[in-house]
Structures are given as C-alpha cells and as structure tokens.
Amino acid sequence: MKAIIFYLDFISPYAYLAFETMPEALMGHSYTVTYKPVLFAALLKHHGQLGPAEIPSKREWTYRQVQWLAQQHEVALQMPASHPFNPLALLRLAVASQEKGLPNRYVCERIFHHVWRGGAEASDPARLAEITAKLASARNAQDADVKAQLQAHTDEAIAKGVFGVPTLEVDGKLFWGLDALPTLRAYVAGDPWFEAHWDAAAQVGQGVRR
Numbered sequence: 001m002k003a004i005i006f007y008l009d010f011i012s013p014y015a016y017l018a019f020e021t022m023p024e025a026l027m028g029h030s031y032t033v034t035y036k037p038v039l040f041a042a043l044l045k046h047h048g049q050l051g052p053a054e055i056p057s058k059r060e061w062t063y064r065q066v067q068w069l070a071q072q073h074e075v076a077l078q079m080p081a082s083h084p085f086n087p088l089a090l091l092r093l094a095v096a097s098q099e100k101g102l103p104n105r106y107v108c109e110r111i112f113h114h115v116w117r118g119g120a121e122a123s124d125p126a127r128l129a130e131i132t133a134k135l136a137s138a139r140n141a142q143d144a145d146v147k148a149q150l151q152a153h154t155d156e157a158i159a160k161g162v163f164g165v166p167t168l169e170v171d172g173k174l175f176w177g178l179d180a181l182p183t184l185r186a187y188v189a190g191d192p193w194f195e196a197h198w199d200a201a202a203q204v205g206q207g208v209r210r
Contacts, residue, residue: 001036002031003031003032004032004033004034004169005033006018006033006034006035006036006168007035007038007153007157008035008036008037008095008167009038009087010091010112011040011113012040013062013063013077013079013165014066015153016075016112016180017066017075018168019075019164019166020177021075021178025184026184028187033149034102035104036078036101036102036153036156037150037152037156037158038091038165040087042154042160043154043162047163048122051118056191063079069178076116076117076142077170078119080120080121081119081121083122085121089091089123089128089141090122091149092141092142093128093132093141094107095146095150095153096137096139096140097137097138099138099139100149101150103150123174160174164176166178170184170188171187173194
C-alpha cells in the first residue's frame, strides 16, 4: 500500500480537480492519502514565481482551461465571483479540523465545494461563518497553534521541493498538477520506467541561466 501526501490550497482549481478525480485515477490500487493544506502564495514567493492569476493572459487561459477540464472529467465547477482571493481563513479552517492539522477527505471536500461550486464569493464573511459552523471544528481557526501548523505544513512542502499545488508525494517523489495523475497511477502500479528514468532526469545539465 502506497502512502500519498496531497499538498493543496483551496485557491487552486487544479487542486480541486485533482482532488475530485484522483479516486478514479487510482481505482484498483491500494493507497492511503494524507491531506496537507499549504499556502500557495508562500510557495510562489519562495521560488520567485508569479501565480497563474497574476499574469493577465495566463489568468484568462487558466479559467477557460479549468472549466474545459471540469466538463471533460464530469466534475461540477463554477468559478467563484472573484479570483484570486485570500485563502487563509479556509486553510486555517481545514487545519483546525484535526489536532495534527490534517483534515480528512470530507472536510477538504466541503471547503473545495464552498469555493468551486455555486459561483459565490469564497471569502464572503457570511459564507465563511456558515461553513465554519457546518464543520464544527474542535479548535478555533484563529488559534496560534492552528496558524503554526499551517506554517509548518508550508515549510515542510518547501523543504521537499514543492513549488505548486496540487503536489502529490509518494516515496519522496513529487507529482505536480492534475495532469500528473496518470504518471502517479503508473508509479503506484509499479511501472519499471521509474527505476530507469526518474533519477536520470535530475542529471540533465543546465545551459542558460537568467
């Protein structure tokens, strides 16, 4: 049985689509999943990157593509009223749901649906209060230990080389993005390609540096 760590931020439509489609993608294989919320903006800052929504033409393409992918995968998706938004309240709510800061699939699903279904404002105070009441977390999302756990998850992801969400880690290998799910399935299935080629990719020399 493979143990998968799913690094996610609810701000990402690709993380939502990967969350919804991973059970089908890995159907027939034995695995466990640990969900770890991280702050995507902190990953971007660490690696000196702009987010897709910060580049105007890429922003428009992203929103078109995720809606296309959603209908291809038969996943309900409506863009929130505004995007990007500040996801901290939702990330902390997820972390607060469990003592070790590891939300279960139900909690992640409720929060993803809060953002990506219905087309409402994800950060609307009334809606945030409503989902907080529905999840009935054992801890206050504003507690210092909750904030520290989210920071720890993010620091852990950065230390492992995670640069975006969704990222799925298995046996120390990182699989980034919705389109990595077939690759992940092949690894979980024991495809011999990984033994021959995975490490070799890291040995390619870098030519031009900017």
